[in-house]
Amino acid sequence: MLNVRSIDPAAQDLIKKAHKDGIETVWDRYDKQQPQCGFGSLGVCCRHCIQGPCRIDPFGQGPDKGICGATADVIVARNLLRQVAAGAAAHVDHAYDAVEALELAAQGKIDYPIADAGKLKAVASGLGIDSEGKEPDALALEVVRVAYGDMGNHHNRPMKWVSAHAPKQRLEVWESLGIIPRNPDREIREAMHQTTMGMDADPVNLLLATAKQGLVDGYAGLKLATDMQDILFGTPAPVVTEANLGVLKEDYVNLIVHGHVPLLSEKIVQWAKTLSPEAEAVGAKGVQVAGICCTGNEVLMRQGVPLATNYLAQELAIVTGAVDAMVVDVQCIMPSLSQISSCYHTELITTMPIVKIPGATHVPFALEKADEAAQEIVRKAIGAYARRDPNKVHIPDYRAKIIAGFSVEAIAGALGKLDPVQPLKPLADNIVNGNIVGVVATVGCNNVKVTQDIFHVEMVKELLKNNVLVVATGCSAHALAKAGMMNSEGTERYAGNTLKAVLRAIGEAAGLGAPLPPVLHMGSCVDNSRIGDLVTALANYLGVDSAALPVAASAPEPQHEKALSIGTWAVAMGITTHLGVIPPVLGSKQVTELLTVGLTEVIGGKFYVETEPQKAALGLIEDIRKKRQALGLDQ
Numbered sequence: 001m002l003n004v005r006s007i008d009p010a011a012q013d014l015i016k017k018a019h020k021d022g023i024e025t026v027w028d029r030y031d032k033q034q035p036q037c038g039f040g041s042l043g044v045c046c047r048h049c050i051q052g053p054c055r056i057d058p059f060g061q062g063p064d065k066g067i068c069g070a071t072a073d074v075i076v077a078r079n080l081l082r083q084v085a086a087g088a089a090a091h092v093d094h095a096y097d098a099v100e101a102l103e104l105a106a107q108g109k110i111d112y113p114i115a116d117a118g119k120l121k122a123v124a125s126g127l128g129i130d131s132e133g134k135e136p137d138a139l140a141l142e143v144v145r146v147a148y149g150d151m152g153n154h155h156n157r158p159m160k161w162v163s164a165h166a167p168k169q170r171l172e173v174w175e176s177l178g179i180i181p182r183n184p185d186r187e188i189r190e191a192m193h194q195t196t197m198g199m200d201a202d203p204v205n206l207l208l209a210t211a212k213q214g215l216v217d218g219y220a221g222l223k224l225a226t227d228m229q230d231i232l233f234g235t236p237a238p239v240v241t242e243a244n245l246g247v248l249k250e251d252y253v254n255l256i257v258h259g260h261v262p263l264l265s266e267k268i269v270q271w272a273k274t275l276s277p278e279a280e281a282v283g284a285k286g287v288q289v290a291g292i293c294c295t296g297n298e299v300l301m302r303q304g305v306p307l308a309t310n311y312l313a314q315e316l317a318i319v320t321g322a323v324d325a326m327v328v329d330v331q332c333i334m335p336s337l338s339q340i341s342s343c344y345h346t347e348l349i350t351t352m353p354i355v356k357i358p359g360a361t362h363v364p365f366a367l368e369k370a371d372e373a374a375q376e377i378v379r380k381a382i383g384a385y386a387r388r389d390p391n392k393v394h395i396p397d398y399r400a401k402i403i404a405g406f407s408v409e410a411i412a413g414a415l416g417k418l419d420p421v422q423p424l425k426p427l428a429d430n431i432v433n434g435n436i437v438g439v440v441a442t443v444g445c446n447n448v449k450v451t452q453d454i455f456h457v458e459m460v461k462e463l464l465k466n467n468v469l470v471v472a473t474g475c476s477a478h479a480l481a482k483a484g485m486m487n488s489e490g491t492e493r494y495a496g497n498t499l500k501a502v503l504r505a506i507g508e509a510a511g512l513g514a515p516l517p518p519v520l521h522m523g524s525c526v527d528n529s530r531i532g533d534l535v536t537a538l539a540n541y542l543g544v545d546s547a548a549l550p551v552a553a554s555a556p557e558p559q560h561e562k563a564l565s566i567g568t569w570a571v572a573m574g575i576t577t578h579l580g581v582i583p584p585v586l587g588s589k590q591v592t593e594l595l596t597v598g599l600t601e602v603i604g605g606k607f608y609v610e611t612e613p614q615k616a617a618l619g620l621i622e623d624i625r626k627k628r629q630a631l632g633l634d635q
């Protein structure tokens, strides 16, 4: 029973320790929730007004409408729109923080130097801003003005971040459907308004509004956040490190950064190095920083910080008894961390005004005092090290070598060794000739309903065997990193022959002396924008709509509303998007049919739900082959 919780041997090991230590984990709480509410699972429960809650009888023997007359179709569509709007809101809020940081940095009001003037120029140029003769700070302020212009746009013009970055054919499709966002805050507000009691009762109109929220997420959330963060902290380039809980070190102060935003964690990485002598003074060899979730991915991509683990094993990191401090920022943070920390010596540190957890220490983070906060946090970790109980320490000795840092710029850099004039040509040529059958992006979370990591790993094995190149972000990237799919050995082991030959050729040309990994780590969840950029660049290079490309996406173990909003954006890009966990929509036949079939006619993309990994891979390959056929490419 214990071993079906996860395929990660480190997690399996620590689940046993958790039971021995009397720790309740996410899996125990999941068991206690069984059976879960069928109405909620089908999406047919409505609490949008206080005449309710209302629920529709899915068997047709009880109520078929809510008190106000809302049908199952209306209730399911409204619930979905709210979930997707919530996911988009999380990313837009993240992006807004990054815009503010760039503004303050450019004004010299905070100690965050602009790290990547080249990216700044590229972003400015994309927005039509001339950078000739301008200092980086002045140029950054012009870029910030455009971002604020989008955030505060009170006209009915499309957001510039959308019109500047989306594929041309897509803009035409979205315009015809009336779903190009004007201002992210306004669109999110409108979604809340549209779904409140007594508003929209047309499931089709509600789903179009949902697609619009996907675009809000894709451009005002993901793309904007990545652009700002690359300018501030640098565009990732290949880094080599390790993944899994074995990266924790018994004789070091272990400090875990967890959440999604790099604004504080970048400072923590810097101060962990600077304050290393203070760790040595208390008997440790230094400070080991490791990452969970997307904060982990952010500092991995730019600083080479090792990955500790992904979402579902966050509690188990503390169960090692070797984590001296875990600092969290926003999103995907289990409230249970506080209770578990109290059973060990771990200092759980919250930092953001909108994320406080009783029992945790709160060290307020403000951009103006980021260095002070980072120092305080590192010192708290060093202080906790002295309280560590060696009898409670168990670090499972599992870690896999990974090569990460594959921004679009880094991929173009590697490919440019084969064709410096047209760096995308080698990739496009190998897709056209069928050496690479297609590209699948695996993204998103773990979900306790699925054995941890199994869907990511087993599905990707099948894709690679069939010569499909995989790019990954988020907790999917963590899972594939831990499984050894992000190193050159992974290419030899998992890639089909033609894919292997391409990865060997690129690896040799790029001077790696070994093949490129078969799964390219493209970053955090907001860095799904990098995948969007790659898709857009490929579509432009081949002169086709992104909907026509032999490209698909998958969230094999989605749990968060953000996964739904990212997936909706991918569908709006015309991409078939697989979900390995059924979202709460099955209570409406109409909504389910529209999401999985009907949308294709109007938007090109669709959701594809399959809960068995091999079948999902084969389904995606079939979809890719159909697209190849439509383009007249070799099969």
Ligand code: SF4
Pocket (backbone or CB within 6 Å): 046, 047, 048, 049, 050, 051, 052, 053, 054, 065, 066, 067, 068, 069, 070, 075, 197, 198
């Ligand atoms: Fe019930 Fe309608 Fe109120 Fe929802 S909005 S709780 S369906 S009365």
